[in-house]
Amino acid sequence: xxxxxxxxxxxxxxxxxxxxxxxxxxxxxxxxxxxxxxxxxxxxxxxxxxxxxxxxxxxxxxxxxxxxxxxxxxxxxxxxxxxxxxxxxxxxxxxxxxxxxxxxxxxxxxxxxxxxxxxxxxxxxxxxxxxxxxxxxxxxxxxxxxxxxxxxxxxxxxxxxxxxxxxxxxxxxxxxxxxxxxxxxxxxxxxxxxxxxxxxxxxxxxxxxxxxxxxxxxxxxxxxxxxxxxxxxxxxxxxxxxxxxxxxxxxxxxxxxxxxxxxxxxxxxxxxxxxxxxxxxxxxxxxxxxxxxxxxxxxxxxxxxxxxxxxxxxxxxxxxxxxxxxxxxxxxxxxxxxxxxxxxxxxxxxxxxxxxxxxxxxxxxxxxxxxxxxxxxxxxxxxxxxxxxxxxxxx
Numbered sequence: 001x002x003x004x005x006x007x008x009x010x011x012x013x014x015x016x017x018x019x020x021x022x023x024x025x026x027x028x029x030x031x032x033x034x035x036x037x038x039x040x041x042x043x044x045x046x047x048x049x050x051x052x053x054x055x056x057x058x059x060x061x062x063x064x065x066x067x068x069x070x071x072x073x074x075x076x077x078x079x080x081x082x083x084x085x086x087x088x089x090x091x092x093x094x095x096x097x098x099x100x101x102x103x104x105x106x107x108x109x110x111x112x113x114x115x116x117x118x119x120x121x122x123x124x125x126x127x128x129x130x131x132x133x134x135x136x137x138x139x140x141x142x143x144x145x146x147x148x149x150x151x152x153x154x155x156x157x158x159x160x161x162x163x164x165x166x167x168x169x170x171x172x173x174x175x176x177x178x179x180x181x182x183x184x185x186x187x188x189x190x191x192x193x194x195x196x197x198x199x200x201x202x203x204x205x206x207x208x209x210x211x212x213x214x215x216x217x218x219x220x221x222x223x224x225x226x227x228x229x230x231x232x233x234x235x236x237x238x239x240x241x242x243x244x245x246x247x248x249x250x251x252x253x254x255x256x257x258x259x260x261x262x263x264x265x266x267x268x269x270x271x272x273x274x275x276x277x278x279x280x281x282x283x284x285x286x287x288x289x290x291x292x293x294x295x296x297x298x299x300x301x302x303x304x305x306x307x308x309x310x311x312x313x314x315x316x317x318x319x320x321x322x323x324x325x326x327x328x329x330x331x332x333x334x335x336x337x338x339x340x341x342x343x344x345x346x347x348x349x350x351x352x353x354x355x356x357x358x359x360x361x362x363x364x365x366x367x368x369x370x371x372x373x374x375x376x377x378x379x380x381x382x383x384x385x386x387x388x389x390x391x392x393x394x395x
Contacts, residue, residue: 004259006250007042007226008243009202012275013058014045014074015240016230022279026058032275033062037069039271040264041243042226043096045072049088050081056088063092072096072138077126086133095134098168099126103155104143116151124158131163138166140204145171145184153192160194166226167192167201171215174208174238181205182218189223202226205241207233212241217249220257231275232283232290244268244289244321252316269322289321296326300334303327307336329376331365334358338376345373347380356383 013029016022024032029046036044046062047055063071071092075081077099089095101112101123108114114122123139130137139159141152156167169188171181181203188201195201203219203226205212216227233242247263254260272290276283285292295318297303305312306325318325327337335358342349342357349357360379365371 001258003254004225006220006224006259006261007200007202008247008261008263009043009045009072009226009228010036010039010041010230010243011045011204011228011240012036012230012234012243013062014047015228015236016234016275016279017047018236019234019239019279019281022234022281024058024278026054026061028278029058030061030065032278033066035267035271035274036231037066038264039267040262041069042262043070043072045074045098045228047088048074049084050075050078056084059085059088060091063089063095067093070094070096070136072098074098074100075130077101077122079126079129082126082130082133086130089134092135094136096136096138096166097130097134098138098140099123099130100140100142100168100170101126102143103141103152104146105148106146107143120155120158123155124162127159127164128162136166137164138168138202139164140168140170142170143172144169145173145176145181149184149187149191152188156188156195157193160192160199165199167195167199168204168226168228169201169219169224170204171206171212172204174206174212176205176215177209177211178214178218181211181215182222185219185222185224200225202228203241204228206235207238207240210238212239213245213249216241216246217257220250220259232272232281232287234275234279234281242288244272248289248316248321251320265320266322289316290323294318295323296328297337298328298330299332300337303337303340304334307340328370329361329365330368330370331362333361341376342380345377347377347384349380349384353380353384 017024046059049056049059059073073085073089075085085097127139141155201224203216203224205215227246229241229243229246231243233239247261250257250259297306302313329341335354338358357380
């Protein structure tokens with residue numbers, strides 16, 4: 001079977017900005033959009049123009065400067081939302097309007113206060129209207145994860161008939177488990193009347209139960225051709241599926257997924273840092289792929305393994321994403337890592353000196369969070385004080 005290319009739909013500037021405290025100015029959105037283009041995402045969801053002037057202006061400016069990715073604007077199934085989205089996208093080289101309406105019983109009853117039949121008619125009408133105003137239309141049945149499957153298939157059929165070429169299946173509240181979400185995607189593909197090869201099924205998973213990445217990948221395995229995600233996994237409540245984790249899962253296990261993405265891997269870490277800085281949302285140290293400790297090794301056993309062959313303890317080469325392997329010198333370090341650190345600083349002790357330095361480092365690091373480089377060098381200087389060939393300029 002030929003390898004599939006999974007489209008990466010980045011919604012950092014729309015869904016990601018819904019993270020409490022993460023509001024971005026239109027200027028900051030433009031900066032991130034330029035970086036997303038360097039990252040080579042397939043679609044940039046630039047905002048929700050009907051939300052206000054700042055969102056409208058950001059989408060408008062991003063549309064005018066972005067070349068390769070499609071630029072997408074979100075709108076509710078309302079004519080006024082769609083009109084504003086279309087106006088904001090006028091300068092886009094490839095424009096996409098993303099319309100949504102809730103389809104779960106709880107959303108229809110308590111939020112929309114609409115009957116199922118009304119929802120179907122509204123979805124078909126609004127998708128058809130949007131199709132005449134942009135290059136492509138994406139349709140989302142909000143809270144699809146808690147929707148009745150047969151009703152979902154009917155709504156999606158009407159969306160296809162009206163002109164939607166991407167069907168996004170949101171697990172809006174992060175409720176489903178991977179096997180359930182995979183079955184949901186499979187069910188949509190197999191049971192939606194009118195579904196064909198020109199229609200792309202997409203995933204959009206939230207992380208309320210910590211399953212957003214697993215659910216998204218289950219969707220890919222079930223046939224989804226697009227994944228919606230955010231840089232660093234930012235987003236409403238517990239966040240969205242993390243772009244970097246989705247991409248590196250597919251890349252690292254390419255044969256397992258029989259798939260690839262168009263992402264420029266070397267831009268992953270710099271994109272993560274930019275988004276973290278501009279949103280003022282720090283990346284947790286042990287975050288997969290882009291966390292400070294993702295390629296850091298403190299245990300002497302692990303450090304020795306890394307020095308023997310990096311692949312002993314690293315399933316990804318950090319250089320691929322713009323990072324480096326780090327051996328953290330501290331109380332758990334063994335001679336191999338300490339000798340490697342000293343050699344990189346021009347210091348080459350003999351075996352007895354190395355033993356003394358190692359002992360000194362373990363003693364000094366006990367009860368501390370870590371040692372600074374100059375502290376390590378000072379310990380080496382003390383243990384090697386009698387050596388005439390000691391490179392003092394490194395001390």
